[in-house]
Amino acid sequence: MREMEQIIILPYRKVLQIAWQGMRIRLLKTFLVTSCIALALAFLTFIMCSNGMVEQLGERASEQLQQRLAREGLLEQLLSTEQRSQTAWMLGIALMISFAGIVNAMLISVTERFREIGTMKCLGGLDSFIVKLYLAESLFQGTVGTTIGIVVGVVLAYVEGLNRFGSEAFQLLPIVTLVQILVISFVAGVVLTVLGALYPAWSAAKMEPVDAMRSEV
Amino acid sequence: MAKKKKKKKVSPVKNQVAEHVEQVPLEHEPSVADDAISEQEKIAEEEAEDLLATNIVRAKDVHKIFKMGDEEVHALKGVDFKVNRGEYVALMGPSGSGKSTLFNMIGGLDKPNAGRVFIDEVDIAALSTFELAWLRCHKIGYIFQTFNLIPVATALDNVMLPMLFADVQQSEAQDKAVELLRKVGLGERVFHKPVQMSGGQQQRVAVARALANDPAIVLADEPTGNLDSVTGRQIIELLREINKTEGVTVISATHDYKMLTVCDRIAWLTDGAIERYASRDELEIKEGSTDGE
Structure with missing residues (x-):
């Protein structure tokens, strides 16, 4: 029995190798899924960062900037309740887009490979192997996509900030808030990606091989 | 215990799986009542008897x-x-006769609602x-x-x-895969992807893949179903x-009559039960009239 376990349980190194190979072969699809994740995360991070900047205008902006903004009528507009509810909406929409976009992309990319999962089970692949394979794949895509998305989102937010508030944009967002935003976005991106992939992969791995191969998605 | 020893003697072909399985029924079958034990003995006896067969x-x-x-x-009726x-x-059997279902059962791809299936x-x-x-793999x-x-x-790669x-060593696996592909006549298409191959060639790859771990059984579900008659015959x-x-x-x-000329025995399935068996000799005449080539 022990011998059997040694034979069949694949080391993580091998799973990673297969996952990597699979992604390289499916380069275009991997790229599409990853960029979908990146896009969703860029939007989320951008909204969170620029909201953060506006919220800090009253406290952290210099008097000159406040006066300039007040002169242009921007300050009042930015801090009005109407604007605030609008930004809350934007944040909600950003969250929804990230959630729907990422989960949908992962669901499709896994369910279209149900037959492959069934075949792998026929050839002696363990349920845990299949789950590990998709875990590795989605972790990679999630991490890369989220990182790219966050970088793009933050850069865009600062570009917009520079445009609106000049060089003071860099002081507006406290470092703690920025780190908080980064952590939240990163965790949200990776967790959503992994869950979106693991749920269908797990359910397919649990099926009898025939059912997995027969299911048309 | 005596029964177990006997079993071991008559089954020199036993492998790791089989050895482990002996312990399994203990968990599954309650050994409380006397009749349960006698039932167990009966089953063990039957099994020992069957083991003598191949x-x-x-x-x-x-x-x-x-x-x-x-x-x-009710796809399979006993x-x-x-x-x-x-x-x-x-x-063999018409569509809906339970052919594929039985096939999936004996392949361990699906589980029966009642009855038992033994592989090796x-x-x-x-x-x-x-x-x-492990069983599917080896x-x-x-x-x-x-x-x-x-x-x-x-x-x-397939x-x-x-x-x-x-868990065969990478280099060893590669050598064997090349050898198998050569054996099925695809020695020059080792690096081709399925989309770059014809149906017959893809099925040859599938045959090579089926043989990868030196299995005891090859199960082919309508292997010629998607192929023309010449390619089908080759497969x-x-x-x-x-x-x-x-x-x-x-x-x-299968429901490909070309299969009849090569197989040793045919099991005819109708309406979820095996209607009859036929050996090749009995079918020689019939085959001539149905093949139409």
Whole structure:
């Protein structure tokens, strides 16, 4: 029995190798899924960062900037309740887009490979192997996509900030808030990606091989 | 205990799986009542008896019911089916006769609602998913009507996949995969992907993949279903050749009459039960009139 376990349980190194190979072969699809994740995360991070900047205008902006903004009528507009509810909406929409976009992309990319999962089970692949394979794949895509998305989102937010508030944009967002935003976005991106992939992969791995191969998605 | 010893003596072919399985029924069957014990003994006796035969696949009173909404479809109605080691058996029958269902049962791809299926004298129902995977990996090679190759991988990678599950060394697996592909006549298409190959070539890759881990049984579900008659014949003959040279048992669900000329035995399935068996000699005349080539 022990011998059997040694034979069949694949080391993580091998799973990673297969996952990597699979992604390289499916380069275009991997790229599409990853960029979908990146896009969703860029939007989320951008909204969170620029909201953060506006919220800090009253406290952290210099008097000159406040006066300039007040002169242009921007300050009042930015801090009005109407604007605030609008930004809350934007944040909600950003969250929804990230959630729907990422989960949908992962669901499709896994369910279209149900037959492959069934075949792998026929050839002696363990349920845990299949789950590990998709875990590795989605972790990679999630991490890369989220990182790219966050970088793009933050850069865009600062570009917009520079445009609106000049060089003071860099002081507006406290470092703690920025780190908080980064952590939240990163965790949200990776967790959503992994869950979106693991749920269908797990359910397919649990099926009898025939059912997995027969299911048309 | 005495029974167990006896069992061991008569089964020199026992492997790790079989050895483990002996312990399994203890968990599954309550040994409280006396009649339960005698029942167990009876079963053990029967099993010991059956072990003397060389059945590599044995289905006993297998039932399978599919639920479609409120309707229940009784696909298999108590099938008894035995296949000897090294045989080439064709499972024939009209669509809806339960052919594919029985095929999936004896391949360990699906579980029966009632009855037992033994592969190499191991009760499939008693296996954990873990052991089942081991069995599929090492004992059985599958060939499907729709080929079911991994579309993005090369022929070589496809053939290497089962060996990877068996944890064969990379270089060793590669050598063997190339050798197998050569054997099925695809030595020059090792790095081609399924989309770059014809149906017949894809099925050859599938045959090579089925043989990767030196299985005891090759199960082919309508292997010629998606092929023209000439290519289909080539695949059938390839299977026959493997059956002869490697001593692999081949079981094939089919309604391709070309299969009849090469197989040792035919099991006719009608309406969820085996209607009759026929050996090749009995079918020689019939085959001539139906093949039409």
